Every structure is written in structure tokens, then in C-alpha cells.
Amino acid sequence: MGYPASMHRILGISGSPREGGNTDILLDAALEAAGDGCELERIRLAELDFSGCTECEDCYATGECSIEDDMSGLYSAMERADRILLASPIFFMGLPSQPKAMIDRTQRYWALKYMLEEDFPYEGGGTRYGAFIGVGATRGEKLFDGTILTLKYFFDAIAVRPLVDDYVLVRGVDAKGEIASHGDALGAARKLGEKLSTAD
Ligand SMILES: Cc1cc2nc3c(=O)[nH]c(=O)nc-3n(C[C@H](O)[C@H](O)[C@H](O)COP(=O)(O)O)c2cc1C
Secondary structure, eight states, rough: OOOOTTOEEEEEEEOOOSSSSSHHHHHHHHHHHHHHHHEEEEGGGGGOOOOOOOOOOOHHHHSSSOOOHHHHHHHHHHHSSEEEEEEOOOOOOOOOHHHHHHHTTTTHHHHHHSSSSOOOOOSSOOOOOOEEEESSSOOOOTTTTTHHHHHHHHHHHHEEOGGGGGEEESSOOTTTTTGGGGGTTHHHHHHHHHHHOOOO
């Protein structure tokens, strides 16, 4: 079935292992704000069973990943999404193992682009966008620096244009659910959701 041009498919990915925690709450606020006009898909990485990249290098010749696990479904979701929104806590100044493993497994798309010189197998048309919501307990200026750099190369590999200026980066939130009463963090997440649903 085809979709009207304005009906974006938004893939929301939660990288937190803590179900119902700050990341999940922020992601839900963004997806709810994206509204009924979008097709929403929400995935919690911690519920999937997949490994990190084994550096077998098979994808360098094929553009395909040889590992058979739950990344197969996630690859398909990435290929049909018009917008990809990753939400994650910060662990040890970077992404937790689940989202980092997911990103490493997109090496197949990096190989497709830079070794095989083929286009990303996007099922839709036009520009697709990527965004990020991050949350951490501390307040350091550099808290998100490493993650933003990783995301730059991740989004390049999967052919999305990063809405870097709109990333929602929340500092000083630690306890489960604390985000709900933390300034206007949910408002910022909602604003990002709206932007994702309307950006052309
Ligand atoms: C293993 C681990 C490492 C963490 N490392 C950091 C860190 O480097 N910097 C930071 O600000 N917060 C760190 N935190 C705190 C989390 O980012 C914070 O509790 C966040 O709100 C958790 O979000 P969640 O409820 O979505 O999982 C760490 C938490 C854990 C469990």
C-alpha cells in the first residue's frame, strides 16, 4: 500500500536497557507529538537479541550482514523509515552497548556506500532525517560530544540527514522517571517530534 507524501514513517529507537526510564519517557513524548499523521514504529533495543559486529568483512563484498539475529528486522525498519529518532542515556560518556552494537552492525551500509558505491536501499523517496534525544546524570559540557560524533557517522552510513541543531540533550537526570519533572525536557522532546512529522 502506498502512503501519501505527507505521511512520514517514523522509527523511534530506545537505546536504554531500563524499561520505562527517562529515555523511554522522552521518546514517547516525541512520538506522541509526531501525531496521527505519521506511521510510528517504536523499538526497544534491549528487547531484541542481537550481537555486535564480528568484523567478518563479508559485507565488504556483498553489502549484506551474515549474522542471523534480530538485526534483520531492524535493518528492514531502517530501510522503510522516513525519519529515524534514536533516544538513549549516556553510559560512560558514550552510548550504551545496545545502541552502540546496533550502530556497529550498520557497517554493512557503510560498506555499501564507500566500498561498493551503491545507494542505501531506502524504500521511500526524498530526504530522510535523523535525530537524537540523549539523557545523562551529570552536567558536564562534553557529556554528549562523543555520542554526537558517533551519530554523525551512523547517520551518514544509513543515509539520513541529521537534525543536529534540534537534538534534545538533557543533563542532570538520573533516577528512573525523574525526567517527567525536569524543566521542559518533555516539551523539547515534543517539539522535536512535531518537527520530524512536518519537515520535508
Ligand atoms: C552503566 C552506567 C553508566 C553511566 N554513565 C554515565 C555517564 O558517563 N555520564 C552521565 O552523565 N550519566 C551516566 N549514567 C547515568 C544515566 O545516563 C542516567 O541515569 C540516565 O537518566 C538513565 O536514563 P534511562 O532511565 O533512560 O536509562 C550512567 C548509568 C549507568 C547505569
